[in-house]
Amino acid sequence: MKSVIFIAPPAAGKGTQSSILMENYGYTHISTGDMLREEISNNTSLGVKANEIMAKGGLVDDEIIIGMVENKLNSVKGKPFILDGFPRTLNQAKALDSLLAKLNIEDIKVIYIDLDLETALKRTLGRVTCTKCGASFNLNNPDCMPKVKGICDNCQGELVVREDDNEESFRNRFETFINNTKPIVDYYKEHNNLAIIEPNNDKMVVATMIKDILNCE
Ligand SMILES: [Zn+2]
Known part of the structure; x- marks a missing residue:
């Protein structure tokens, strides 16, 4: 089974698909937000650094985030994992490639769920x-x-209904996502490691497509 980097716009069902991979195939879910909280509550050296930066209102830099991803990947070694919400920038994508090479992790696929704005909007407003x-x-x-x-x-x-689930704020979130993500998607496309999934309202149809791409059994 291949590990996966999930890239998907809001309302694409990424959370649902991650849960299916975890429950059915034992994937480990790795999100940078969870990692950050974990490192901080465990008082690791990275956690302490991150905490200091955030206390001053700053953004945790790539070096710290990559360090945390490395710790996490070392702890799940050999088991398939889902990277969720990372990489968010082209620089992070490149740093991640170096890290994966260093850790000898080759069996990994990037999946992009190609949901269009109107479909996403309809889902969100409901x-x-x-x-x-x-x-x-x-x-x-x-x-x-x-x-x-x-x-x-x-x-x-x-x-x-969630407060941020109104049309205007959703359109903004969606567009920001597409703009920020496009360079990363293009990067993985160039490196021939991108699978694009067409959205489907039946989550099990999407789950089957993902299962096939990742060779889950
Ligand atoms: Zn409930």
């Missing part, structure tokens, strides 16, 4: 989220509707 457990449902997709209107299937919590 989305409702549970105030208790965070599960999300979608009123614009028959497969993802809650069984009872306004009530979470999992925990009976209340379902609400």
Whole structure:
């Protein structure tokens, strides 16, 4: 099974697909946000550095992030993993390539879910989220509707529309994502390591495409 770098615009279902890979095939989910919190709470040298920078209102630089990714990749060695939310810039993508070469990790594929703005918008405007457990449902997709209107299937919590799920803020988020990500997508395309997935409202159809690309069994 190949490890995967997931790149997908908001509302593409990346979280859902990551969960499927974790539950069905034992993938480890690596997100830079989680890593950062972990290093800080464990008081590692990288965590202490990152904490100092953030306390001053600064952004944690690539060197620290790459160091954290290296620690994490060393800890999951041999097992397939999902890199989520990283790389975010072309420089990070190049640094990641060097790191993977250094760690002898070759079995890795970049998957881009090519969701267009209008489809993403339709999904987002139909989305409702549970105030208790965070599960999300979608009123614009028959497969993802809650069984009872306004009530979470999992925990009976209340379902609400997220504040940032309005059209204007979503269009901004989406466009920012596309602009920031395009150089990275082009970079992986040039290096022949990119698989592009067409979106589908049935998450299991997408899951099957991903499974085939990653040789999951
Ligand atoms: Zn819930």
